[in-house]
Amino acid sequence: MDFTYGIDDKPEFGKLLLFGLQWLAVSVPAILIIGGVVAAFEPDGSAIAYLQKLFLLIALVLLVQVLWGHRLPLVVGPATVLLIGVIASMSQGVGVINSSLVIGGVVLAVLAATGLFKYLKPLFTPRVIVVILMLIAFTLAPVILNLITGEGAVPVVYNFVFALVLALVVFIANGLLKGVWKSTLAMWALLLGSLTYFGLFGTFIPPSAETAFLALPGELIAPLVAPEASVLIAFLICFLALAINELGSIQSVGSLLKAENMDTRVNRGMTVTGAGNALSGLAGVIGPVDFSLSPGVIAATGCASRFALVPAALALMAIGFSPLLIGYLGCIPSPVIGVVLTYVMTAQIAAGLMLGDENNAFKSFDDGVIIGMPLLVGTVVAFIPPALAAQFSAATRPLLANGFVAGVVLVLILEHLVYRKRPE
Template sequence: MEFTYGIDDRPGPASLLIFGLQWLAVSVPAILIIGKVVAGLYGGSAIPYLQKLFLLTALVLLVQLYLGHKLPLVIGPATVLLIGVLASLDAGFGAINASLLVGGLLLAGTAAAGLFEYLKRLFTPRVITVVLMLIAFTLAPVILNLITDGGGTVPATHTFLFALAFALILFIANGFLKGIWKSTLALWAIILGTLAYVVLFGAVPLPPEGTALLAFPGDLLAPLAIPDIGVLAAFLICFLALAINDLGSIQSVGGLLAADKMGERVNRGVTVTGLGNALAGLTGVIGPVNFSLSPGVIAATGCASRFALVPAGVALALMAASPLAIGYLGSIPGPVIGVVLAYVMAAQIAAGLMLGQESSAVRTFDEGLIIGVPLLLGTVVAFLPAAVAAGFPATLRPLIANGFVVGIVAVLVLEHLVYRRRSENSG
């Protein structure tokens, strides 16, 4: 796969701004989706919580680009940690914050010691192909919830039909547009989609009057409390899942771009992720993780430069300083966000298929099963009803009820245990 800009290439100022806006358009929805859910658990206004989350995300992103993995990887709140938070609400937010701090430090120490280098060999082309595609399939429930979210005033049937028509127009535009217009299609989709939604269904909720233009949240440091063994154990399992996610994301982008020194990139990248989660515990927000959706953006834009994410990181930091801007961003309709995510996920599936074809990952029926079974299993788990997920023990729920983790474990077992000898013989 060829790209206009390589990992360490520096696009010109105009191109840098354009690609930065594209990455920003992908980053903001991910932060808003999970951030608003967690902020709702705290009660009160969501704006101060989202400010801290935007600031943390910007800081970790910039550190990753210059000191961490140095790959074009977008980051955002870790969904698997949301499961840990929900399972530990009875212990209080002080214990939750302390668990994030401890888990982040342990993750950073493990990576800094170089232990993740031994896991690199697990990520064969078939495993990377599954990682690329699995995130798209396991995000399907989130996308479905978004495109049927009418904010309590618009029927779900209407928002679904709007999303269906909007998605069709978006993919048709992707087929016809060229150059700069195609590169910024996701951004224009958010702007024009929001305007269309307002015209069809009326105004969306805006920030309350008197919301400040510039102001930082009052309490940057959060309370800490000694967690009990059960809560800490639950979060350590969450961090195991987060480590698999983070490692898979770094390896998938590195494999797609044929990046050099991947062992060093993995160690530095996961170390920064761990330190970012420790900082999240200190500030009282959900911790970050590298997202596997990045290959979809790279494939859609043709730009693999890590420096294209720098404007996005700076913009996230500036947004964090403006409660008014955060309030307006929170007003983007759910169906619009859902359709744009679906567009990016479709591009990511295409990138996974291209990588599988280029690496000859599927040559036999058994090799097809190595990819197909984890995708199906991860998708089924992603759609598990909440009542079923709640029936699992709290300490196992972050693994068993997480479609991404289940799919990754399944592909590793199939690739390296069940079909290992047959795959080697066919190679």
């Protein structure tokens, strides 16, 4: 595939801004969707500050990656797999979650910087990776359901019907749109879906008049509390999945662009991602990862220049310094967020199925068991009622009530122990 601009080419200023705007349109929805879910757990009045810190962190990691890390045109966003760990560990307190993010980020950075991560790669066979990609989507189903049904002035049935119609429109648009329009569909769904929802139900509440246009997000250092072993283990498993996501994203773009020195790019990129996650724990926000949707944006725009992401990073940073702007962006109704998250997770499932097909991961009945059982068990655990989860001890709840962790542990056991002698 031929590109108008290569990895290290610098487009003219006007085109650089245009390409940067397109990358910005891809970045903002992910930050709002995933960050908004976690920010909803923040105490009253602090959701805007949370999103401010998240925008600033993502902007910083993106700049470091394209200029000094993997040096590839890869968009950065909040890690969905960490969202599962954060939600499952909320009962332990934010201090425990923050410390777990710091430790997990440091471990990932050290493994990547020293080259030790290569010794973990044999664990992640194509079948294990397929399960991990699909588990992220399946175990987020309870979160999506809660977002779609919503709470507040609008009856639940209205929210549910609205979400079904919007989801139908979004997936039809996904099949009809091409190029940049398809790459930025999430942004258009958030914008037009929100306007439609406000028009139908009149629920729009703007930020208060006291909200500043420009201001720092308040306390930049979050509380830290030493995590219990179960919480730390759960997060380390999530970080293993994050590492596979990061590795796949870097390699997919590197393969598309035929980039040189890929081993160095991978190690440096994963090191920066690990350091970014450690920093996210110190700041008290969800950690970052490179997104695998980047090849689609590159193919749609014809621009493979890493410098096109610099204007996008600077714009994200500017948004992070504006509580008023984030206040307006944070008004997106929860059913709209639920629908767009469904769209994003459907793409995640599709990526898992494509990966399995490309690597011949489905060749026998046993392969189906290795993939199907962890997906089913993980989904069932994700839907455990809160009353049942509360009966687990506080020390074991982050492991036993975490559907993603249960699914990953089970697929590793099936792949490497139960069926370890099965010929490839």
